Amino acid sequence: MVTILFELALTFYFAAAIVSVMELFRGTKTTSRFVLTFAVIGFLIHTANIIARYVIAGHIPITNLHEASSFFSWCIVLLFFFLEYRYRLGLLGSFIMPVVFILMLSSSMLPRKIEPLSPVLQSYWLGIHTVLAFLGDAAFAMAFGIGIMYLLQEHYVKSKRLGGLFQRLPSLQILDEINYKLITLGFPLLTLAIITGALWAESAWGSYWRWDPKETWSLITWFIYALVLHARLTAGWRGKRAAILSIIGFAAVLFTFFGVNLLLKGLHAFK
C-alpha cells in the first residue's frame, strides 16, 4: 500500500515533469494547467504516502535516505504551490518539476524498508531538526530554479535577442526579488536546523559539534548563503551574481544531502 502510493506519486510527478519540459517548447494555458493538475494529484498521493509511513513507523518518516529524499521533494512541491498561487510566474513549473522528479526518482531507487529506530535517534529533536532542515533546503531548491530562470532571461535581455522564452519568462526584477525572499526564508531555517542539530547532538552524544562530514558540509552551505545575503546587502550583489550564487549554494545543499550520505561516512549517514 505504502509502495503503491509512492509509485503513484512518482508517476504523477513524472507526468508533471514531462509536460512542464514540453511547455518550454510549446506552451499554452492548457499545458500549464496540466502541469499543475498532475503536480497536485501527485502531491496528495505523496502526502498520503508520508502519513501512511508515519502511522506504520510511529515516528516522523525521515529516518533513511529514501524517506528523506521523498520528504525533501514534498517540501519543494509545497513551496512550488505557494509561489504559483502567490506570483503566478510563467514557466516556474518547467524549472522545478524536473528537480522534484529527479529527487523522487533517486528516492525510489533507495531501500524503502521501515526499520525500528535506533535509540540515539529516538528523540523529539528528530522531527524538529529534520523538518527545519528540509524546509530550508526546499527554499534553496526553489531559489536554484528561479536563479536559472533569471540567468536565462538576463541572457535574452543583455544579448538583445528576444526570441525563445523571453516573452514567457517573468521579469528580471520579480525573479531577483523572489530569489532573495527564498534565501531569506531558507537561511534562518538552515541556521535553526544547525542549532537544533547541535542541541540534539549534545543530548544524544554528549557534544554539540564533532566535525562529522554532514556537519562540516552544512556549515559550508551556511557560509555560502550567508555570503549571498551579506554581499547583497553591502555590495549590491544582486541579479546575476545572486542567481549564480544560489545555484552554487544548491549544489552544496545537494552534496550535503546525497554526497555526504553516499560518499563520506559519518554519524549522519543513514543506515
Next chain:
Amino acid sequence: MKVLIVGLNHKTADIDIREKLSFNGLKLEDGMIKFKGLPEVEEAMILSTCNRVELYANVSDAEKASMSIKGFLSRFHNIDMAVLDNVLYIYDDVAAIRHVFRVASSLDSMVVGEPQILGQLKEAFEFALEKKTTGLLLNKLMKKAISVAKRVRTETRIAENAVSISFAAVELARKIFTDLSEKSFMLLGAGEMAELAARHLMNNGVKEVIVANRTYERACELANEFNGRPVKFDEFPQEMVHTDIVICSTGAPRYVLMKDQMQKVMKERKQKPVFIIDISVPRNIDPKINQLENVYLYDIDDLQGIVDANMLERHKEAEKAERIIEEEVETFLKWQSSLDSVPTIVALRDKAEEIKKEELENLINKLPELGERERKAI
C-alpha cells in the same frame, strides 16, 4: 443570396481619396440608409476607418449590384466614377467571405496583427444592427468574422510581439522591471522619437519623471508637459543614481555618458538595474556601458532589430492564420448552402404531405364500407 464587398483600403487608395470616401460622423447613418435603399441590395453594412472604407451587402446579382453601389458612392461623395474605378476592389461570394475574415483577423491591416480593426468592425456591425440594415446573411457573416478573428488571436502569435520602436521599449522595460509605476524615468534631451517613447512609457504609468536638457528652459517646458521635474543638464549623471529608465536623444555629436561615469553611478545605486534607451544618432551613450552588470543599454538599431524580428515572426504567424481562415471559409460556405437547401426541403416536405393526403382520400373512397372508427384508425 451572395455576399458582395465594394471597398478601398490603404493599399489601393491614398489618404486624400480615403478621406473623401469615408463615412464618418453623421454621414454614416445617412450613407447606410441610402445604401440599403438601393433596389439591388437586400442587406447593407458600412465599415469606415482611417485605413479602409468597405461596403458589405447581400445581393442576388453581384454584377448589377456592384455597378449600382459604385454609382451610389460616386453620387454620395461627389466623386468621378473614373477615380473610383482606380481605387475600388470588388469581391463577391467566396472571395468576399475570405476578405471579411482576413480584415477582421487583421491580416489585411497596414501593420499586420494590430488589433484595432476588430473593434472597429464590431462597432460598425453594432451600428448596422441598431439601424436594422443587416439580416440573416450579414449577421451570420459578421459574427463568424469576429469569432474567426478571436480564433486567429488565440491560435497564432500574430499580435504577440511589439512592432514599433516605442512599443518594443515598453515591452523590454516590462521584462526588466515588474511594475513600471514604482520606477522613475528620465528624459535626456528631446527628439521627436524620444518624446514618443516617453509618452508611451508614461501611459504605462511611471512614478516620477525627470527631464534634463541642454537649455534649461526647454527642460522646464518639457517637464511641464510631462508633469515632471526639470534638472540642469550637468546634473543628470547624479540624477541617474535614482533613475531606473533613461531615454536619451540629445543631438550631441559625442558621448555624454561614459563607462567609468556609469560605473560610479551603479555603485552608488547599489547595482539596482537601469534600462537605458539611446535613440540619438550619432549615439550619445558609450555602448561599452552595456557591458556593466545590471545595465541594459539599447540603441536605435537594437530596437529596430527587435521590431524587424517581431515583424518577421508576425508574417510567419500570418501564414498560419491564412490556413485557419480557409478552414472557416469552408464552414461558412457549408452553412450558406444548407440555407439554400432550406426552401427545397420545405417544398419537398409539402409535396410529400400532399401526396399522402391524396392517397389516403383515394383509399377511403375505395373502401366505402369502413366505419367511422376504422377511418380514424387509418
